[in-house]
Amino acid sequence: MKLALISISIDTTSPPLGICSIATYLEKYADFKDTVIVDVNYDNIMEKLEKVKPDIIGIGAMTVYYPSAISLAKKIKAKFDVPLLIGANHISTLPESLDKIFDIAVIGEGEETMRELVELYREKRKYSIEDLKKVKGIAFYDNGKLIKTEPRPLITPLDKIPIPNRDYLNKGCFKKARSFGTGNFEVNYRIPTSRGCPYRCRFCSPTIMWGSSVRFHSIERIVEEIKIGINEYHATYIAFSDDLFAVSKDRLKQLYARLKEENLLGKVKFGGSIRANLVDDEFCILLKKLGFLQPITGYESGNEEILKYLKAGSVTVKDNYRAIKLLEKHKMGTRASFIFGSPNETLEQMRDTLKLIKFAYKHKAKFIYIYLLKPFPGTEVWEIAKKRNLVSNHMDWETLTLFIEGVNDMNRPLMLDKDIDIEEFKKIHDKALLYSRLVSMKRLLRAFIRHPIWTIKGIGNPFIYIRKNLIHANTLKFVKPEK
Numbered sequence: 001m002k003l004a005l006i007s008i009s010i011d012t013t014s015p016p017l018g019i020c021s022i023a024t025y026l027e028k029y030a031d032f033k034d035t036v037i038v039d040v041n042y043d044n045i046m047e048k049l050e051k052v053k054p055d056i057i058g059i060g061a062m063t064v065y066y067p068s069a070i071s072l073a074k075k076i077k078a079k080f081d082v083p084l085l086i087g088a089n090h091i092s093t094l095p096e097s098l099d100k101i102f103d104i105a106v107i108g109e110g111e112e113t114m115r116e117l118v119e120l121y122r123e124k125r126k127y128s129i130e131d132l133k134k135v136k137g138i139a140f141y142d143n144g145k146l147i148k149t150e151p152r153p154l155i156t157p158l159d160k161i162p163i164p165n166r167d168y169l170n171k172g173c174f175k176k177a178r179s180f181g182t183g184n185f186e187v188n189y190r191i192p193t194s195r196g197c198p199y200r201c202r203f204c205s206p207t208i209m210w211g212s213s214v215r216f217h218s219i220e221r222i223v224e225e226i227k228i229g230i231n232e233y234h235a236t237y238i239a240f241s242d243d244l245f246a247v248s249k250d251r252l253k254q255l256y257a258r259l260k261e262e263n264l265l266g267k268v269k270f271g272g273s274i275r276a277n278l279v280d281d282e283f284c285i286l287l288k289k290l291g292f293l294q295p296i297t298g299y300e301s302g303n304e305e306i307l308k309y310l311k312a313g314s315v316t317v318k319d320n321y322r323a324i325k326l327l328e329k330h331k332m333g334t335r336a337s338f339i340f341g342s343p344n345e346t347l348e349q350m351r352d353t354l355k356l357i358k359f360a361y362k363h364k365a366k367f368i369y370i371y372l373l374k375p376f377p378g379t380e381v382w383e384i385a386k387k388r389n390l391v392s393n394h395m396d397w398e399t400l401t402l403f404i405e406g407v408n409d410m411n412r413p414l415m416l417d418k419d420i421d422i423e424e425f426k427k428i429h430d431k432a433l434l435y436s437r438l439v440s441m442k443r444l445l446r447a448f449i450r451h452p453i454w455t456i457k458g459i460g461n462p463f464i465y466i467r468k469n470l471i472h473a474n475t476l477k478f479v480k481p482e483k
């Protein structure tokens with residue numbers, strides 16, 4: 001019996017660790033070794049499935065990829081008469097949006113639910129409705145009616161989940177590629193060290209996915225995973241890909257002490273997400289000693305009222321300015337992300353964010369990401385968008401995807417406010433993007449000076465790259481609510 005798990009996220013620097021974790025878990029707890037990972041970045045999905053001939057197929061998708069998951073599912077169903085599963089963030093945060101093309105939705109943490117589903121299929125060679133009703137943490141249709149079973153308890157302690165065996169991943173994941181973490185060419189490696197986040201930002205959904213408390217891997221286990229990354233996969237840059245990595249100084253201190261004992265400091269560069277409210281000199285010194293580069297920080301807004309709304313009062317604009325300054329002072333730089341288009345955000349408030357972006361630019365931010373607020377399911381922003389009739393459980397999911405046809409734009413904006421003056425907003429947004437592009441150009445230039453061949457290889461034709469990513473990156477098409 002074979003299981004194929006498909007990743008459709010387009011990103012060569014972030015291997016699909018969720019399905020890799022499921023494959024490893026099945027090996028350990030179901031004695032099942034026949035999982036094959038199909039990765040859109042390296043495989044022709046349909047060709048690979050033809051070759052593998054799986055008995056069960058599963059696709060994982062964030063909301064931005066849900067339309068792609070549905071169209072892939074249609075192709076798969078036309079060729080394979082096997083149970084087709086959907087998992088990961090989109091369906092976990094909105095099982096009600098389950099498309100009938102899928103036989104089963106796996107809600108939330110996938111490891112234990114997949115163990116049960118694989119064992120059930122191995123025993124009975126089919127899924128009956130009666131059997132499915134007994135499996136926790138899934139959704140499916142019974143005679144056109146959506147059935148959601150009892151929630152699946154979370155796995156505790158988190159170390160019960162084995163270290164993902166990266167041999168399941170395509171070898172291409174461990175080739176040098178331009179790193180979002182350093183801007184250089186690195187063997188990029190990711191390690192999630194926890195599940196969940198203690199904060200409650202209104203645009204984010206960690207509690208729906210991972211419950212209200214945070215579960216951590218032990219420091220021992222993290223160090224073990226780092227060693228595997230360095231020794232077996234030759235990782236040169238490790239990103240801790242938690243919802244929020246640096247939750248406390250204590251944990252950083254413990255990690256530092258163990259890495260020092262193991263003589264691992266300086267062997268690899270680290271990255272991960274931090275929060276402006278946590279940044280002070282001691283925190284920066286700790287990160288620096290660990291070998292951290294350019295920690296990623298969601299500054300989001302330069303306006304007090306909007307920031308208070310977005311981050312539920314957990315951080316102030318003063319914290320943002322202080323963090324940017326301190327990260328420059330300690331020579332780590334910052335990867336800074338900002339959001340425009342919060343509910344009821346005025347142009348004046350957006351200009352405050354523009355000021356903060358300019359400040360980040362002046363203080364040598366290494367990356368500047370400009371986002372338009374997207375209402376993702378499971379968030380408070382989703383509920384607002386729903387009340388405004390902009391989204392629904394069965395909406396056109398293309399509205400929330402990453403790409404606009406023909407334009408390499410990462411932020412297809414669904415404007416939440418009908419009264420916003422789009423032309424004025426575009427002017428502010430264009431200025432913000434200008435800072436982001438200037439930073440990209442500097443980065444590209446630095447990379448070119450250090451690694452000319454790699455850089456050209458990585459970006460292809462430089463003229464096309466510059467036109468696509470730097471000049472036309474900002475051709476926004478607005479989806480504005482009807483007046």
Ligand code: B12
Pocket residue numbers: 005006009010011014015016017018019021022057058059060061062063064085086087088089090092093106108109110111114192196203204205206209241242243244371376377410
């Ligand atoms: C690291 C990370 C990134 C990294 C790497 C992404 C990647 N491809 O791995 C980067 C920085 C590149 C990134 C980018 C984006 N991200 Co991101 N990212 C995360 C983060 C913090 C961790 C992901 C992770 O590794 N989790 C750990 C693994 C173990 O969990 P998992 O992947 O969810 O898998 C489990 C279950 O989902 C399930 N499962 C997963 N797949 C499957 C498949 C099947 C068949 C089954 C049965 C089960 C199953 O079982 C797994 C084990 O329990 C999550 C938050 C989070 N904690 O999930 C956000 C998150 C996934 N990202 C999010 C978003 C929005 C984005 C962007 C769209 C942002 C943007 N506007 O550009 C981009 C997309 C870029 C792209 N091209 O794909 C949202 C998605 C929201 C949603 N409703 O879809 C999240 C949830 C953050 C949030 N709370 O808002 N991201």
Ligand code: SF4
Pocket residue numbers: 197198199200201204205206243244275298
């Ligand atoms: S945005 Fe970051 S800090 Fe806020 S809830 Fe999400 S993961 Fe936590």
